[in-house]
Amino acid sequence: NAGVTQTPKFRVLKTGQSMTLLCAQDMNHEYMYWYRQDPGMGLRLIHYSVGEGTTAKGEVPDGYNVSRLKKQNFLLGLESAAPSQTSVYFCASTRGLSGSLRHQETQYFGPGTRLLVL
Amino acid sequence: KQEVTQIPAALSVPEGENLVLNCSFTDSAIYNLQWFRQDPGKGLTSLLLIQSSQREQTSGRLNASLDKSSGRSTLYIAASQPGDSATYLCAVRFDSNYQLIWGAGTKLIIKP
Numbered sequence: 001n002a003g004v005t006q007t008p009k010f011r012v013l014k015t016g017q018s019m020t021l022l023c024a025q026d027m028n029h030e031y032m033y034w035y036r037q038d039p040g041m042g043l044r045l046i047h048y049s050v051g052e053g054t055t056a057k058g059e060v061p062d063g064y065n066v067s068r069l070k071k072q073n074f075l076l077g078l079e080s081a082a083p084s085q086t087s088v089y090f091c092a093s094t095r096g097l098s099g100s101l102r103h104q105e106t107q108y109f110g111p112g113t114r115l116l117v118l
Numbered sequence: 119k120q121e122v123t124q125i126p127a128a129l130s131v132p133e134g135e136n137l138v139l140n141c142s143f144t145d146s147a148i149y150n151l152q153w154f155r156q157d158p159g160k161g162l163t164s165l166l167l168i169q170s171s172q173r174e175q176t177s178g179r180l181n182a183s184l185d186k187s188s189g190r191s192t193l194y195i196a197a198s199q200p201g202d203s204a205t206y207l208c209a210v211r212f213d214s215n216y217q218l219i220w221g222a223g224t225k226l227i228i229k230p
Contacts, residue, residue, distance in 0.1 A: 004161065042122060042207070042220030058217065090161060106152060107218075109161030 002026055004110035006091050012116045013081045021076040021113050023091030030096025032074040033058075033107065034066060036087040043090065049074055050096060081117045089113045120145050120212050124221035132229050133200060139193040139224050141208030146186045149211040153182050153193050156205040156223065165206075166193070198228045 004025045013019055023032065030051050035043040045058030049068040063085060065077045074093075078085060092107040121144045131137050141151070150169045154162040166175045166182040168191065174183040181194040195202055205225045209218040 040127070040222055042209075042222050043218075044220070045217050048217075092162075106164035106167055107162075109163070111159065111161045 004091055004093055004108050006110035006113050008113060010114045014118050015082060017081050018079050021089055023074045023110055024072055025093040029093035031094045033092045034076045035090045038087050083117050086117045087115060089115060120219050122208055122210050122219050122221040124208055124224050128225040130227040131198060133198060135198050136196050137198055139206050141191040141221055143189045143210045145212055146189055147213040149213055151184055151191050152209045154207045156207060200228045200230050203228045
């Protein structure tokens with residue numbers, strides 16, 4: 001049981017290049033999330049998914065796209081990378097319980113991907 | 119705007135001391151509050167989750183308290199150890215927003 005895994009661990013891009021970050025979870029979780037973490041700031045939600053085939057915008061979605069074609073995978077894409085997207089990206093997942101129980105769940109996090117855009 | 123603040127940004131204490139980490143939030147209408155631990159190069163690990171109806175939660179040497187009326191939570195660590203060195207983050211789920219709002223964290227260093 002690997003939990004939540006992320007690939008790659010580290011990547012350097014030039015401005016304008018594109019890339020895809022992969023998140024995979026083996027816990028059969030319904031909900032998945034992409035966050036970015038910047039120095040001196042809390043985690044900010046980029047996009048999230050409440051099930052296979054569904055995605056929604058979070059707090060800072062501009063410049064990113066996501067896809068959830070399979071329940072266990074959540075992809076984060078940067079079509080044209082900018083230096084402002086230099087950050088550490090974390091993926092997380094939850095079971096996605098129904099009703100009020102949903103709010104009581106804790107999130108399981110991957111180890112993060114460090115991205116540097118030059 | 120709903121915000122979560124953690125002060126100080128960094129804290130260094132000798133091994134064996136008891137210590138308190140602080141988290142403040144701008145809106146008392148919260149659903150729950152969570153404390154996480156982040157180790158370098160690793161993901162975040164949930165430590166404690168306090169529901170809005172609770173005053174505190176305990177796990178081993180950790181005790182988290184919640185005072186909604188004052189918009190504050192504290193994480194108390196007893197008998198600190200070098201292995202407690204990490205960044206501790208507070209996250210709040212407000213009633214009006216399903217998504218977690220995160221503090222920037224407190225980097226804790228326990229000196230042997």
